Amino acid sequence: MEITVKYIDNLEQARMEIDAVGSDRLGTQLMAPKAVHRVIKLTGLNLKQANIVKQEMLAKGGDAAVSRGVVSSSVETTDVLLMGTVKQYRSFIGKLSMQPFGLAKLADRLTEVLHNLEVQEKYILDCRGKELEVGGRTLVMGILNATPDSFSDGGRYLDPAAALEQAHKMVEDGADLIDLGGISTRPGHQEVPLEEELRRVLPVLEKLVQEIAVPISIDTWRAPTAKEALERGAHMINDQWALTGDPDLAGVVSHYRAPLVLMYNGRQAITGDVMIETMKVLGQGIERAEEAGIPRKNLILDPGIGFNKSYQQNLEVLRRLRELAVLGCPVLLGTSRKSVIAKTLHLPVDERVEGTVATAALGIACGANIVRVHDVKETVRVARMSDAILRGNPHEG
Missing domain, CATH: 3.20.20.20 (Dihydropteroate synthase-like)
Known part of the structure; x- marks a missing residue:
């Protein structure tokens, strides 16, 4: 028995690796978004935005790092580091698109970013x-x-x-x-x-x-x-x-x-x-x-x-x-x-x-x-x- 580590950058690579172990087509389709992990940085969010973003990302199984001053309201803005799989991001973005405070626009931008990170077509x-x-x-x-x-x-x-x-x-x-x-x-x-x-x-x-x-x-x-x-x-x-x-x-x-x-x-x-x-x-x-x-x-x-x-x-x-x-x-x-x-x-x-x-x-x-x-x-x-x-x-x- 051998152990190897796979570095998967996009959904295409994820599908190839899952197919290679003999998964059926439906299984590949369902599992591929779980195999791609993205870390995305957002800058300059206000406290209302940051709290909602963190709450919704945690609810979907991902994570979000914010400034320690967010809890005490000792800062006016914060950067946010989002961490999650493509599957988690998709669910997170769906919920974010229904939120106020400009977060629906942020959801649109995140959708575009995730699309752009996939393999560029010829x-x-x-x-x-x-x-x-x-x-x-x-x-x-x-x-x-x-x-x-x-x-x-x-x-x-x-x-x-x-x-x-x-x-x-x-x-x-x-x-x-x-x-x-x-x-x-x-x-x-x-x-x-x-x-x-x-x-x-x-x-x-x-x-x-x-x-x-x-x-x-x-x-x-x-x-x-x-x-x-x-x-x-x-x-x-x-x-x-x-x-x-x-x-x-x-x-x-x-x-x-x-x-x-x-x-x-x-x-x-x-x-x-x-x-x-x-x-x-x-x-x-x-x-x-x-x-x-x-x-x-x-x-x-x-x-x-x-x-x-x-x-x-x-x-x-x-x-x-x-x-x-x-x-x-x-x-x-x-x-x-x-x-x-x-x-x-x-x-x-x-x-x-x-x-x-x-x-x-x-x-x-x-x-x-x-x-x-x-x-x-x-x-x-x-x-x-x-x-x-x-x-x-x-x-x-």
């Missing part, structure tokens, strides 16, 4: 005529900077011919899409005028859309740049400010029906929980996008490694990357050659390949759907190996 992302399958395997986005001052390859691809040659090489190495930018986003960069950004990006873009088979993303936060690029055949916009940099960008992206990457950025240092702040900003970006008519299926989230975060905060985001799943959008991870690698390994920018692919592999294990990199060939190999282990995609032949 779907086709329509990049204005070019298609990408999301969820089937990890996609690799190649970085192409038409800038003189980017930290890694500044000045190398200002010439459209050189940029086109590099794009061809990245596609040959396995890139699924190319991200073209005309403004450096490195710390301490100097902002450039709109006219200069257009002068850098458009000549390169015109060559790329003629010869490159994969979708071309434009790395910009400016609505006029996005409009000009989409008019010339760009397929996607990668916004460095999650729709907070230019109020007109969402409308432009919606009009052209393009996918949009929302990246976390900030103008002030994060002093609280780095993941809560990151998800708050990205969640607000999702709301802005949907209000402008951009469907959620066209949104991709980037936690913004290296942007407005300390070294330790960057590492923490990488450790907790799977928490982004509650927002229900694919995740793009961009760590390529960044300072978090430099500070860990004490290496110059041209010797950070191993650090980059290590973060890519761990990011894929934590749910990243797209990795944005300079070193495409190495990353594609790491992604395929990671997919073979995690997703069951052996890439044979």
Whole structure:
């Protein structure tokens, strides 16, 4: 007789494990929600809300941790840590939906969160005529900077011919899409005028859309740049400010029906929980996008490694990357050659390949759907190996 421990992250895995022991179909259906345990944190509940939440969760067989000041009413608000199986949450949410004090709205949000935590189904992302399958395997986005001052390859691809040659090489190495930018986003960069950004990006873009088979993303936060690029055949916009940099960008992206990457950025240092702040900003970006008519299926989230975060905060985001799943959008991870690698390994920018692919592999294990990199060939190999282990995609032949 042998004993093993099973780590079950979602209902699909639960059903597979229960089926494997020979349970009948009805038994699998009934038991699977009992096999998935979720710990969900709620922040800023008032005392009425917290007391009802705790009472109802306990009544369903789960648990809820609250501040010790809730009992004595010595605090005005509290965070709540919910603990229970999916079956318990379903019953709890049903009861919560009938409660006052804004708890019915909380029940709706919890329902959405539980749905988002399940395995993301494969779907086709329509990049204005070019298609990408999301969820089937990890996609690799190649970085192409038409800038003189980017930290890694500044000045190398200002010439459209050189940029086109590099794009061809990245596609040959396995890139699924190319991200073209005309403004450096490195710390301490100097902002450039709109006219200069257009002068850098458009000549390169015109060559790329003629010869490159994969979708071309434009790395910009400016609505006029996005409009000009989409008019010339760009397929996607990668916004460095999650729709907070230019109020007109969402409308432009919606009009052209393009996918949009929302990246976390900030103008002030994060002093609280780095993941809560990151998800708050990205969640607000999702709301802005949907209000402008951009469907959620066209949104991709980037936690913004290296942007407005300390070294330790960057590492923490990488450790907790799977928490982004509650927002229900694919995740793009961009760590390529960044300072978090430099500070860990004490290496110059041209010797950070191993650090980059290590973060890519761990990011894929934590749910990243797209990795944005300079070193495409190495990353594609790491992604395929990671997919073979995690997703069951052996890439044979």
